[in-house]
Amino acid sequence: MRIQAPRTAPALARREGLFYVAAMPSDSPEPDSFGLGLDEPPQPQRTPAGGQPYRVLARKYRPQSFAELIGQDAMVQTLGNAIRRGRLAHAFLLTGVRGVGKTSTARLIAKALNCIGPDGHGGPTIDPCGVCEPCRAIAEGRHIDVVEMDAASHTGVDDVREIIEAVRYAAVSARYKVYIVDEVHMLSKNAFNALLKTLEEPPAHVKFLFATTEVNKVPVTVLSRCQRFDLRRIPAETLAAHFAEVARKEEVEVEPEALALIARAAEGSARDGLSILDQAIAHGAGGVTADQVRTMLGLSDRGAIRRLLGLLLEGEARDALVGLRDQYDLGVEPSAVLRGLLESVHGITRAKVGGVQDPAQSAEERDDYADWASGLSYAAIHRLWQLLLKGLAEVHAAPMPLEAAEMALLRVIHASELPDPATLMAKLASGEGVAARAAAAPSAPADQPTLMQAPATFRALVARLAEEGRQHLAHQLHDYARVIAYAPGELVFAAKRPIDARELPAALKEMTGRAWKVETRDAGGEATLHEQELAAEEAVRQSVLDAPVVRAALEAFPGAELARYSAGERGSA
Numbered sequence: 001m002r003i004q005a006p007r008t009a010p011a012l013a014r015r016e017g018l019f020y021v022a023a024m025p026s027d028s029p030e031p032d033s034f035g036l037g038l039d040e041p042p043q044p045q046r047t048p049a050g051g052q053p054y055r056v057l058a059r060k061y062r063p064q065s066f067a068e069l070i071g072q073d074a075m076v077q078t079l080g081n082a083i084r085r086g087r088l089a090h091a092f093l094l095t096g097v098r099g100v101g102k103t104s105t106a107r108l109i110a111k112a113l114n115c116i117g118p119d120g121h122g123g124p125t126i127d128p129c130g131v132c133e134p135c136r137a138i139a140e141g142r143h144i145d146v147v148e149m150d151a152a153s154h155t156g157v158d159d160v161r162e163i164i165e166a167v168r169y170a171a172v173s174a175r176y177k178v179y180i181v182d183e184v185h186m187l188s189k190n191a192f193n194a195l196l197k198t199l200e201e202p203p204a205h206v207k208f209l210f211a212t213t214e215v216n217k218v219p220v221t222v223l224s225r226c227q228r229f230d231l232r233r234i235p236a237e238t239l240a241a242h243f244a245e246v247a248r249k250e251e252v253e254v255e256p257e258a259l260a261l262i263a264r265a266a267e268g269s270a271r272d273g274l275s276i277l278d279q280a281i282a283h284g285a286g287g288v289t290a291d292q293v294r295t296m297l298g299l300s301d302r303g304a305i306r307r308l309l310g311l312l313l314e315g316e317a318r319d320a321l322v323g324l325r326d327q328y329d330l331g332v333e334p335s336a337v338l339r340g341l342l343e344s345v346h347g348i349t350r351a352k353v354g355g356v357q358d359p360a361q362s363a364e365e366r367d368d369y370a371d372w373a374s375g376l377s378y379a380a381i382h383r384l385w386q387l388l389l390k391g392l393a394e395v396h397a398a399p400m401p402l403e404a405a406e407m408a409l410l411r412v413i414h415a416s417e418l419p420d421p422a423t424l425m426a427k428l429a430s431g432e433g434v435a436a437r438a439a440a441a442p443s444a445p446a447d448q449p450t451l452m453q454a455p456a457t458f459r460a461l462v463a464r465l466a467e468e469g470r471q472h473l474a475h476q477l478h479d480y481a482r483v484i485a486y487a488p489g490e491l492v493f494a495a496k497r498p499i500d501a502r503e504l505p506a507a508l509k510e511m512t513g514r515a516w517k518v519e520t521r522d523a524g525g526e527a528t529l530h531e532q533e534l535a536a537e538e539a540v541r542q543s544v545l546d547a548p549v550v551r552a553a554l555e556a557f558p559g560a561e562l563a564r565y566s567a568g569e570r571g572s573a
Contacts, residue, residue, distance in 0.1 A: 056275070057275070061249075063108065066108055067127070069105065070101075071100070071101075072101060072105070072231055075105070075229045079109065079126060080126035083125065088113070088207075091209075092209050092210065092227050092228075093215070093229070094106060094211045095212050095231065096230060096231030096233075097213060097268060099266075099269030099270050100269060102211035103180070105211075105229075105231065107139070110178040112126055113207060114134040114138065114175050114178070117129050124175070134175075145171040145178065146177075147180070151182060151184050151186040152183045152186045155187055155191060156190075157191045157194045168203065176206065177206050178206075178208075179206070181208070183212060184211065185212045185215070189219075192221070195222070196221055215228075233269075236264055236268075239266055239268075240259045243277050244256075247281075252281050253287040254288040257290035258280065258289055258292070258293045261290055261293045261294065261297070262277055262293060265297055276293075280293050280296055302365060303364075305340035315469075321409065324337060324402075324405060324406060325402075335401065337405060338391055338408065339392065341388050342389065348372045348376065349373075349381055349385075351366070351373040377475075380471075387408070387415055388408070391404070391407075391412070394407075395408065454489065456488070458483050458529075461508075462474050462477050468507075470507055473500075476500070478529045481493040481495060481525075482494045482496055482525030482526060482527065484521060484525040484526075491516060492519045493525055494520065494523050505518045541562070
């Protein structure tokens with residue numbers, strides 16, 4: 001006996017992807033009534049020598065239940081409550097980046113709505129059984145009442161018109177007729193407009209499930225008719241745990257660091273990560289190591305990047321360029337090197353503020369970051385970040401990426417030798433003009449050594465140390481040294497906090513060309529430069545508060561406070 005397609009759906013038999021399939025016995029002599037070539041004997045599929053055709057991991061481990069859907073707990077909870085309370089929307093919009101489970105979620109919702117349970121008497125449930133005929137048919141993509149349409153290839157109003165005509169007819173065998181439209185933002189404007197009325201008031205037996213990666217391209221009129229779920233990027237830790245479970249099922253040994261690298265490269269996408277893991281398993285031929293993953297992805301060796309960063313911080317220009325060239329010869333793109341340097345600077349910042357440890361970092365990497373964090377100020381780290389970020393943009397835009405990367409590294413080294421804005425301000429405030437005086441002074445005879453002019457004041461001395469690249473020593477003297485006596489060639493001070501002054505005499509001799517007597521005492525001395533600056537700032541603030549206009553304003557508005565002021569305008573206030 002032959003089973004014909006329902007007469008109520010002739011229009012659906014005309015287009016691929018939206019049709020009812022006529023089922024008939026394999027030995028039936030009658031021709032295919034739809035002309036789709038269903039009477040032709042199936043061609044055997046070539047399979048590997050071992051058995052079944054290979055399925056990529058991204059398809060093999062596609063979630064078959066909401067329990068297997070990772071990283072979307074809030075959405076699953078909302079759907080579960082809606083199903084249990086019978087508050088199901090007629091249209092759902094699933095949005096998010098690639099590979100977070102939009103299409104998988106749509107199919108799971110279709111199964112949840114149409115599951116009848118193992119005994120055939122169940123209702124909608126957030127935990128579909130997976131064994132009843134509707135669940136198995138939907139999972140295999142052959143259910144007659146669950147229609148999937150790719151809006152990227154069916155963009156026109158005619159495609160939408162067929163859906164509009166079909167929704168009038170009841171479901172053939174399922175509880176709900178479900179239309180899954182992937183990449184719905186690709187529909188044309190006319191197609192969206194044609195769908196609006198049906199989307200607003202569909203029959204009770206119809207559910208629409210839309211998926212898109214670019215929700216901003218979906219008209220507001222459509223968004224307002226759908227219940228929207230924003231699927232989140234999956235955290236790297238969750239992805240790494242998921243990939244570890246997949247590797248266990250595949251009986252493949254994968255290093256934890258390799259899993260962390262794959263999870264980071266996936267950028268929140270489970271599908272992308274499984275594709276990378278699939279490739280890594282093939283690349284490793286039985287096992288996957290972190291070095292293999294780096295080689296496969298073209299990532300630079302993290303140890304080499306740290307060594308290169310150390311050369312930059314030490315100002316070793318020649319060795320830094322050699323290190324960059326070595327990475328380039330190994331096949332690492334210059335942009336990847338700069339991205340690695342940026343990751344290292346970010347790691348130093350996280351170490352300085354005490355952030356959560358990155359599981360992809362080795363113990364050696366964390367130790368190096370901690371050492372650099374203790375010796376670099378926030379200002380230096382931020383300046384290093386900005387210089388490398390600018391260099392990365394230049395490498396992307398340059399016709400010669402390697403040369404652009406070399407210039408970027410040289411700029412980083414050169415900038416490290418320049419005084420920061422705070423040092424320049426201190427130098428200007430001290431009135432130091434050593435360079436100008438040295439240029440105006442008569443030159444020394446050829447047979448006499450030339451001595452640099454020693455700073456006339458202690459403040460000028462601290463500014464000179466910072467300018468000469470000894471910021472750490474200058475910072476200690478600026479904040480903690482209480483000067484008892486100072487003259488060119490002699491410095492006596494008491495330390496507010498411990499100061500490592502062992503290198504101070506040698507540094508002063510190298511800077512000025514003369515020997516210095518440096519003595520530390522336990523007490524005494526004037527206020528530190530930092531304390532003097534705070535006192536001066538407080539004096540300026542008090543002068544503003546004492547201004548008649550400000551005093552009158554504070555009396556007129558009890559509880560008011562001075563938020564900010566301009567020192568240059570306090571006289572006119």
